[in-house]
Amino acid sequence: MNIIVCVKQVPSSNEVRLDPVRKTIIRDSSKAVANPFDVTAVEAAVQIREKHGGTVTALSMGIPATEKLLRDEIARGADKAVLLTDRVFAGADTLATSYTLAKAVNTLGGADLILCGKMATDGDTAQIGPELSAWLDVPCVTDVIEIKETDDRHIVCVRNTDAGTETVKVELPAVITVVKNLTIPRLPSIAGIRKSLDAEVRLVKAAELGADPSRIGLDGSPTQVIRTFPQEKKGEAVKIEADKAAAAVMELWEEL
Amino acid sequence: MYDLIQSADKIGAEYLRDESRSTGHAEYAVFAKNEEDVLNALRFANEKDLNVTVQGGRTGLAGAAVPYGGLILNLSQMDRITGMELQDGKYILYAQPGVVLLKLRKMIASRKLDTGLFDESSLGIYNRFFTDKEQFFPTDPTETSATVGGMAACNASGARSYRYGAMRRHVSSVRMFLMDGRCVNVKRGEAFANGLKASLPCTDGSSVDFTLPSYKMPEVKNASGYYAAPDMDLIDLLIGSDGTLGVIVELGLILDPLPEAVWGSACLFEREKDALSFVDKVRGEKNIASLEYFDKGALEILRQQKANGSAFASLPDVPKRIESIVYAELHCRDEEEALGSLLRIGEIAELAGGNEKDTWVARNQSDLDGLMFFRHAVPESVNMNIDKLRKTQPSLTKMGTDMSVPDDKLFDVMEMYRRDIEKTGVRSAIWGHIGNNHLHVNLLPSSTEEAGRVKEMFKEWAKSVTSMGGAVSAEHGVGKLKASFLEIMYGPEHIEEMRSLKRTFDPEWKLGCGNLFSKGEEEKA
Numbered sequence: 008m009n010i011i012v013c014v015k016q017v018p019s020s021n022e023v024r025l026d027p028v029r030k031t032i033i034r035d036s037s038k039a040v041a042n043p044f045d046v047t048a049v050e051a052a053v054q055i056r057e058k059h060g061g062t063v064t065a066l067s068m069g070i071p072a073t074e075k076l077l078r079d080e081i082a083r084g085a086d087k088a089v090l091l092t093d094r095v096f097a098g099a100d101t102l103a104t105s106y107t108l109a110k111a112v113n114t115l116g117g118a119d120l121i122l123c124g125k126m127a128t129d130g131d132t133a134q135i136g137p138e139l140s141a142w143l144d145v146p147c148v149t150d151v152i153e154i155k156e157t158d159d160r161h162i163v164c165v166r167n168t169d170a171g172t173e174t175v176k177v178e179l180p181a182v183i184t185v186v187k188n189l190t191i192p193r194l195p196s197i198a199g200i201r202k203s204l205d206a207e208v209r210l211v212k213a214a215e216l217g218a219d220p221s222r223i224g225l226d227g228s229p230t231q232v233i234r235t236f237p238q239e240k241k242g243e244a245v246k247i248e249a250d251k252a253a254a255a256v257m258e259l260w261e262e263l
Numbered sequence: 264m265y266d267l268i269q270s271a272d273k274i275g276a277e278y279l280r281d282e283s284r285s286t287g288h289a290e291y292a293v294f295a296k297n298e299e300d301v302l303n304a305l306r307f308a309n310e311k312d313l314n315v316t317v318q319g320g321r322t323g324l325a326g327a328a329v330p331y332g333g334l335i336l337n338l339s340q341m342d343r344i345t346g347m348e349l350q351d352g353k354y355i356l357y358a359q360p361g362v363v364l365l366k367l368r369k370m371i372a373s374r375k376l377d378t379g380l381f382d383e384s385s386l387g388i389y390n391r392f393f394t395d396k397e398q399f400f401p402t403d404p405t406e407t408s409a410t411v412g413g414m415a416a417c418n419a420s421g422a423r424s425y426r427y428g429a430m431r432r433h434v435s436s437v438r439m440f441l442m443d444g445r446c447v448n449v450k451r452g453e454a455f456a457n458g459l460k461a462s463l464p465c466t467d468g469s470s471v472d473f474t475l476p477s478y479k480m481p482e483v484k485n486a487s488g489y490y491a492a493p494d495m496d497l498i499d500l501l502i503g504s505d506g507t508l509g510v511i512v513e514l515g516l517i518l519d520p521l522p523e524a525v526w527g528s529a530c531l532f533e534r535e536k537d538a539l540s541f542v543d544k545v546r547g548e549k550n551i552a553s554l555e556y557f558d559k560g561a562l563e564i565l566r567q568q569k570a571n572g573s574a575f576a577s578l579p580d581v582p583k584r585i586e587s588i589v590y591a592e593l594h595c596r597d598e599e600e601a602l603g604s605l606l607r608i609g610e611i612a613e614l615a616g617g618n619e620k621d622t623w624v625a626r627n628q629s630d631l632d633g634l635m636f637f638r639h640a641v642p643e644s645v646n647m648n649i650d651k652l653r654k655t656q657p658s659l660t661k662m663g664t665d666m667s668v669p670d671d672k673l674f675d676v677m678e679m680y681r682r683d684i685e686k687t688g689v690r691s692a693i694w695g696h697i698g699n700n701h702l703h704v705n706l707l708p709s710s711t712e713e714a715g716r717v718k719e720m721f722k723e724w725a726k727s728v729t730s731m732g733g734a735v736s737a738e739h740g741v742g743k744l745k746a747s748f749l750e751i752m753y754g755p756e757h758i759e760e761m762r763s764l765k766r767t768f769d770p771e772w773k774l775g776c777g778n779l780f781s782k783g784e785e786e787k788a
């Protein structure tokens with residue numbers, strides 16, 4: 008089975024540090040990591056390959072430095088990696104990103120299964136998977152918590168819904184998006200890292216995708232971000248001694 | 264003046280225990296919030312003629328914070344950062360004793376300090392700290408609810424001490440109240456012994472004059488008894504004094520710049536002897552900050568915990584064929600250097616009989632957190648096991664060793680452990696700081712009869728380890744549980760020297776009673 012996993016580079020923590028004097032956000036680009044949901048998706052793909060054979064390709068659109076993270080995915084078990092990197096991709100919102108990824112999937116000759124993380128920890132939109140499936144005109148299953156079985160033509164998975172869970176069988180090719188604890192991603196081994204050092208990460212530019220220039224990067228992005236700011240944490244935990252719990256809870260109740 | 268002093272039966276029974284699971288008794292308890300509360304507590308104890316046991320986070324494993332009658336002086340609420348300094352290019356954080364390690368780490372990593380008590384100069388340093396290279400506090404006794412006061416009192420170490428040394432090296436000043444209310448405020452590099460003669464100045468102009476014990480400390484990782492050496496810096500005596508000389512009320516903590524690349528790698532071996540040979544060969548690798556071991560008993564307990572679901576469900580699976588794991592943490596200038604070290608570690612693992620495929624590597628924080636969780640899950644699981652046993656047999660406690668030996672005795676000591684454990688037939692789990700030949704051998708007796716046999720075995724080990732040039736307690740401190748080992752290690756004459764040193768600090772013998780050694784005559788309890 009030919010599996011493509013979409014991987015995004017995100018900042019390593021959600022905590023934003025503000026310079027106390029200048030009040031600007033301190034960015035530390037050395038601390039970028041692969042979106043944790045995507046790391047789970049790679050592990051899920053590797054497990055499917057271990058059962059059914061085939062190849063796992065990690066695909067990302069990002070700055071050239073993203074190559075390092077893709078190599079890390081190879082160390083974790085992916086067979087190949089492709090990085091879409093070009094200045095004209097810059098400023099893409101989810102629509103332009105999913106369009107670019109869809110073009111890449113087609114350029115790579117298509118896939119039987121495309122896995123995405125449910126969402127990325129920086130933008131939290133959860134839009135890429137569904138949009139990608141729309142561009143490719145294949146079914147999409149979001150919020151997958153378990154992959155039950157796969158064969159050459161189908162995948163059966165369990166997904167979260169507001170009401171509970173749902174077991175779905177879909178025809179391949181399909182896009183599925185996975186939750187973070189679908190499975191526990193394995194750590195890379197030294198052998199895997201050695202292999203990843205020599206592996207080729209294919210770099211692809213916009214021209215190679217045959218993409219419509221008005222649909223990629225900033226030009227292809229209808230979304231406009233007006234302002235960003237760190238969320239302020241409010242409130243503090245109250246410690247209650249066990250033997251005084253009842254009285255303390257009543258007191259809190261009154262206060263509220 | 265004494266309104267903070269409560270009757271001991273008003274506070275939770277947990278304050279009569281520490282993580283050694285042994286239990287004591289007390290009449291009164293104080294949760295001090297500031298220095299004045301500490302002084303009042305000491306005054307009260309003197310008036311009422313009470314023993315005083317100082318407590319931090321009660322995470323100690325040698326019963327040192329378990330009260331021995333009298334007054335519990337708990338410092339966990341004295342937990343603020345009081346200032347900052349820059350000395351020789353290093354940041355110093357001044358901390359009250361109750362600051363817990365977890366909070367300290369979070370504050371340093373996020374650079375969010377509570378600056379309420381800072382003066383102008385500290386605030387200036389803080390501003391610089393904020394935009395400077397990331398810093399960290401290297402001492403890491405795994406249990407993050409330990410307090411810095413407790414860590415200094417028992418000279419805690421932990422995994423990274425392989426590279427950074429124990430707590431002692433990272434303390435620049437100690438402010439301590441003596442039992443009579445006098446205060447010593449020592450900065451590193453300011454007060455030295457003259458040979459074994461020493462005089463420690465107090466802030467009121469008086470001094471404590473004493474003679475240091477004359478033993479030669481073993482050249483291994485060591486937290487057994489008072490630190491003593493000719494011409495030593497006297498701050499080193501206060502660190503590691505196990506709550507017996509005075510109450511630490513403030514510490515200067517030295518921060519280090521965080522290395523650019525912190526990577527972890529666990530090498531899995533099918534045979535213990537391969538793991539030992541790996542350790543022996545890998546010691547030459549210069550970027551290793553910690554070298555930790557987990558044996559088959561420890562891995563089996565983890566497997567069980569994991570199978571039971573619980574908080575450990577997310578632990579990685581260790582294949583059944585694996586008998587030992589050696590974890591190495593790399594602290595490097597940059598990723599390139601780290602990669603070089605990592606690949607060499609892989610080669611050494613293969614030379615020792617391992618396989619590069621049987622390794623787990625963490626190259627980012629979330630993977631490292633996973634490996635840390637794994638490391639901490641081992642002692643935690645064993646403790647949970649003991650708690651379960653104690654429900655039916657309350658007299659059982661965890662039985663673990665804390666002994667270290669010189670490098671060339673690693674194979675010998677392991678052979679001795681294996682041979683003797685097999686003879687007792689008691690279930691065991693071995694883990695710990697193998698880089699320093701410092702393994703915690705833990706036994707899980709299922710009856711008091713088995714526990715008795717284990718006790719005898721530990722005594723024999725204390726003798727053998729001493730004759731190998733090792734230490735009976737390498738990091739947990741002697742506390743109450745290992746006092747008899749200290750006597751084996753140093754002999755009665757040197758114990759007497761320690762006693763007379765203590766008497767100069769605490770003539771009425773009130774502080775930390777039962778820790779390190781008995782009073783000699785009949786001790787009140």
Ligand SMILES: Cc1cc2nc3c(=O)[nH]c(=O)nc-3n(C[C@H](O)[C@H](O)[C@H](O)COP(=O)(O)OP(=O)(O)OC[C@H]3O[C@@H](n4cnc5c(N)ncnc54)[C@H](O)[C@@H]3O)c2cc1C
Pocket residue numbers: 281282316317318319320321322323324327328338360403404405406408409410411412413414415416417418419420421422505506507509510511512642643738739775778
């Ligand atoms: C799961 C687990 C793993 C551990 N791993 C390690 C390890 O790897 N390395 C290691 O070194 N330790 C380890 N420990 C032991 C423990 O965390 C340390 O010994 C710790 O330093 C004790 O700190 P505490 O605040 O809990 O002190 P407590 O247990 O409260 O007290 C310890 C001693 O210090 C004295 N004391 C405390 N505060 C003061 C003060 N302000 N002034 C004077 N005396 C004081 C007490 O009187 C007592 O003698 C581990 C513990 C656990 C539970």
